[in-house]
Amino acid sequence: MIWDWDWTREILPELLTQGLLVTVQATLGGAVLAFVLGLFVALLRRSRNPFVSRPVGAVMEFIRSTPLLVQLFVVYYVLPDFGVKMTALMTGIIGLGLHYASYTSEVYRAGIDGVPKGQWEAAIALNLPRHWIWISVVLPQAVRRSLPALGNYLIAIFKESPQLSIITVVDVVGLARELGSERFRYLEPMTVAGLFFLLVAIPASIFVRRLERRLGN
Amino acid sequence: MIRFDKVVKRFGDLTVLRELDFHVRPGERVTLIGPSGSGKTTILRLLMTLERVTSGTIDVDGQCLSHMKRGDRLVPADERHLRRIRKKIGMVFQQFNLFPNMNVLRNITEAPVRSLGVPREQAEEKARELLEMVGLADKALEHPSRLSGGQQQRVAIARALAMEPEVLLLDEVTSALDPELVSGVQDLLRDIAHRGDLTLLCVTHEMRFAKDISHRVLMFDQGRIVEDGPPEQIFSEPAHQRTREFLQAVLDA
Numbered sequence: 001m002i003w004d005w006d007w008t009r010e011i012l013p014e015l016l017t018q019g020l021l022v023t024v025q026a027t028l029g030g031a032v033l034a035f036v037l038g039l040f041v042a043l044l045r046r047s048r049n050p051f052v053s054r055p056v057g058a059v060m061e062f063i064r065s066t067p068l069l070v071q072l073f074v075v076y077y078v079l080p081d082f083g084v085k086m087t088a089l090m091t092g093i094i095g096l097g098l099h100y101a102s103y104t105s106e107v108y109r110a111g112i113d114g115v116p117k118g119q120w121e122a123a124i125a126l127n128l129p130r131h132w133i134w135i136s137v138v139l140p141q142a143v144r145r146s147l148p149a150l151g152n153y154l155i156a157i158f159k160e161s162p163q164l165s166i167i168t169v170v171d172v173v174g175l176a177r178e179l180g181s182e183r184f185r186y187l188e189p190m191t192v193a194g195l196f197f198l199l200v201a202i203p204a205s206i207f208v209r210r211l212e213r214r215l216g217n
Numbered sequence: 218m219i220r221f222d223k224v225v226k227r228f229g230d231l232t233v234l235r236e237l238d239f240h241v242r243p244g245e246r247v248t249l250i251g252p253s254g255s256g257k258t259t260i261l262r263l264l265m266t267l268e269r270v271t272s273g274t275i276d277v278d279g280q281c282l283s284h285m286k287r288g289d290r291l292v293p294a295d296e297r298h299l300r301r302i303r304k305k306i307g308m309v310f311q312q313f314n315l316f317p318n319m320n321v322l323r324n325i326t327e328a329p330v331r332s333l334g335v336p337r338e339q340a341e342e343k344a345r346e347l348l349e350m351v352g353l354a355d356k357a358l359e360h361p362s363r364l365s366g367g368q369q370q371r372v373a374i375a376r377a378l379a380m381e382p383e384v385l386l387l388d389e390v391t392s393a394l395d396p397e398l399v400s401g402v403q404d405l406l407r408d409i410a411h412r413g414d415l416t417l418l419c420v421t422h423e424m425r426f427a428k429d430i431s432h433r434v435l436m437f438d439q440g441r442i443v444e445d446g447p448p449e450q451i452f453s454e455p456a457h458q459r460t461r462e463f464l465q466a467v468l469d470a
Contacts, residue, residue, distance in 0.1 A: 122314035122373075125265050126328035126380060127303045130296065136327055140318040 001187055008188045011179050015192055019172035026092050026171060027158040033097025034157065035150060038104030039143075042112065043134075045105065063102040068163055071095055076167035092164035100157055107149040111142035144215060151208035155201055172196055218243040218384065218416050219264065224273035226259055226440075233259045235440040236273070243383070246410055246417040248427040248448070251437030252463060257420040261386040264418070265308045266299050277302050278383070304332075307382030311389040313369040315361040315376070321348070322357040325376045333380070340379070347375035351405055367398030371405060378409070385409075387419040391426075399423070406430065424467055428452055436460045 044056045063071065072095040076088065086094070115138050123133040165174030176189035219241040226234040233256045241247050249257040262268045263275060266282065275282040284291045285298040294302075315324050325344035329335040335343075348354050351371035353364075361369055370390060377385060387406065391399045403426045410417055410430040421427055427434060428448040436444040436451060436459070444457045455461050 116314075118310060118312050118314040119316065121265075121267050122310060122316070124267060124303070125306075125308040125310075126376065127300055127332045128328055129300070129332060132327075132331040136331065137316055137318070141316075144318070 001185075004185070004188055007183075007185075008192065011189055012192060014179070015172060015175055015189065015196070019170070019175035019193070020196065022089065022169060022174075023158075023161055023171040026089060026096065026161040026164055026169065027154070029089075029093035030096030030100065030157050030161065031154045033093060034100035034104050034153065037097060037101035039108050039139075041101055041105035042108035045109065046112070060102040060105060063099060068095065068099045068160060069166060071099055072163060072167050088164070088167050088169045092161075092167060092169045095167075096157055096161065096164070100153055104146075104150060104153055107146045107153070108142060110149075111144075111146035112138060114145050115141045147215060148208055148212035151204070151211060155204050155208070158204075159197060159201060218245070218278060219418070220276040221260075222274045222276070224263070224275060225271045226256070226263065226268065227271045233440050234263075237440065237442065239435065239442060239445070241416060241418065243416055244414045245433060246415075246419070246431045247433045247435060248419045248421060248431040249435050249437060250421070250424070250427060250463070251443075252466075255437040256440045257437050258388055261308065261388050261418060261420060264384070265306060265386060266303055278305055300332075304380070305383045306386065307377035307380055307384070308386040308388065309370070309373050309377050309390045311392050313361075313366070313373045313393070315369055315373055317361055319361075320357070321353070321359050321361060321364070321372050324361065324372060325379045328376070329379050344375070344379060347378055348372075351375045352401075365398060366394045367401050370394065370402050374402075374405065374409070382415075384416040384418065387417065387421070389420050389422065391421070391423060403429075422467060424452060424464070436463065438463075 041056060041060060045053050045060070047053045047056075072092065075095045075098075076091045079086075079091075119137055119141065120133065123137045128137070162171055162173035165171060165177070168174075170178065172193045173190075176186070176193040179189040180186035221237050221239050224234055224237040225232070233254075237256075237260075249260060251257055259268065263270060264277070264282070270283050274284070280302055281291075281294075282299075282302055283294055285294050286292075315321075316327070319327060322341060322344055325347060326335075326337065326340040329340040329343070330337055345354065345357060348357055351374060353368055353371055353375075356364060356368065356372075361372065364372065374390075390406070391402050394402060403423065407426075407429055409415065417430065419427070419430065431448055434444075434446065434448045434451045435442050436455075436457065438459050444451060444455060444460045446456075450456075451460065452464065455464060
């Protein structure tokens with residue numbers, strides 16, 4: 001099999017515009033959801049009320065212990081039976097966001113635990129109200145500590161986003177497969193798709209590593 | 218102002234304070250000395266509500282710290298009760314504990330704004346006055362990590378004073394400082410002590426500083442007060458053998 005440069009040039013624009021757009025939307029949408037939801041989950045799991053912390057913990061354990069693929073299937077094919085209707089991409093973003101929230105919540109938990117005890121004590125000694133201790137002292141420091149790990153999950157979400165093609169989202173990989181099936185030739189489209197991930201993921205990892213060093217943990 | 222009544226504090230099997238009784242009058246400046254592990258810091262932490270007593274009671278300004286009245290029953294204090302009493306007390310820590318996510322000015326204004334509801338401009342004006350007093354007027358917008366230990370501790374002192382406490386607790390505030398920075402912080406505290414009617418409770422290993430600022434010195438050993446008197450007496454003619462040994466050891470160090 002010989003690399004077909006003409007065909008590569010022909011499919012490249014479509015892969016880079018249409019496919020890339022969907023992949024980026026899925027990644028950023030899923031990541032934003034995972035980062036926000038994860039923070040709330042981390043806080044709920046710390047709740048002193050066991051009727052809040054226990055169920056949230058159990059749901060997250062459940063999500064973490066089942067494959068993303070199965071969860072995507074359930075959200076896409078089962079929820080409509082209960083009258084929940086969304087586009088495939090929207091479903092995918094929610095699936096990714098929920099799944100990775102179970103991981104990011106652990107990142108935040110570690111970040112919160114890492115805030116020195118002295119910070120709490122100083123805040124109490126200053127008589128700051130409980131919620132302000134969280135908002136202005138603990139969370140800013142915890143989130144800062146969490147940034148490198150969150151960056152790694154952003155990259156992970158990016159690389160896992162092709163799984164959405166199973167629920168008919170046409171991302172870069174999904175599009176490559178479509179293009180390939182037209183000619184029964186997968187070498188060029190899949191290689192281009194793979195390279196695209198490589199070109200984004202490598203600089204992103206380097207950036208995260210720099211961030212890690214700069215924040216000193 | 219402050220009254221300890223049969224206060225016991227245990228951490229697991231370890232008894233840190235044994236039926237401790239003592240009383241501090243308003244405006245009185247008291248230094249707690251004694252070997253490490255004798256319970257001095259625990260006393261400050263109990264007052265600041267960072268720890269809870271195992272038994273006994275602590276009163277601050279006539280109000281019980283650990284319990285409150287509901288109807289005619291005594292129940293454990295809730296957050297609101299604690300916050301009302303905490304308002305009277307400020308604390309400066311050995312490790313400064315400035316908030317690294319805020320600049321110096323914000324470190325000082327955060328609590329007055331969030332806790333007392335002081336308007337931000339007013340809090341900042343006050344903060345700048347305090348910074349002037351501690352000699353750091355030009356560092357208002359600096360990040361705490363760019364300050365020396367001594368400067369950080371001055372900011373922490375300004376931060377505590379911004380809440381206008383009636384009682385100030387100083388927990389080995391110069392122990393973490395480089396030797397050449399100690400005297401600056403001590404001079405500042407001496408000024409503050411002699412200026413106002415602040416009630417001061419101070420844990421320190423610096424005997425000269427203790428002598429300068431306090432009306433009264435309490436010598437602790439193994440969770441008990443072994444000697445209680447004016448600094449002149451304690452430092453020049455200690456009555457108790459344990460005090461003599463301790464002072465000798467500190468002076469030799």
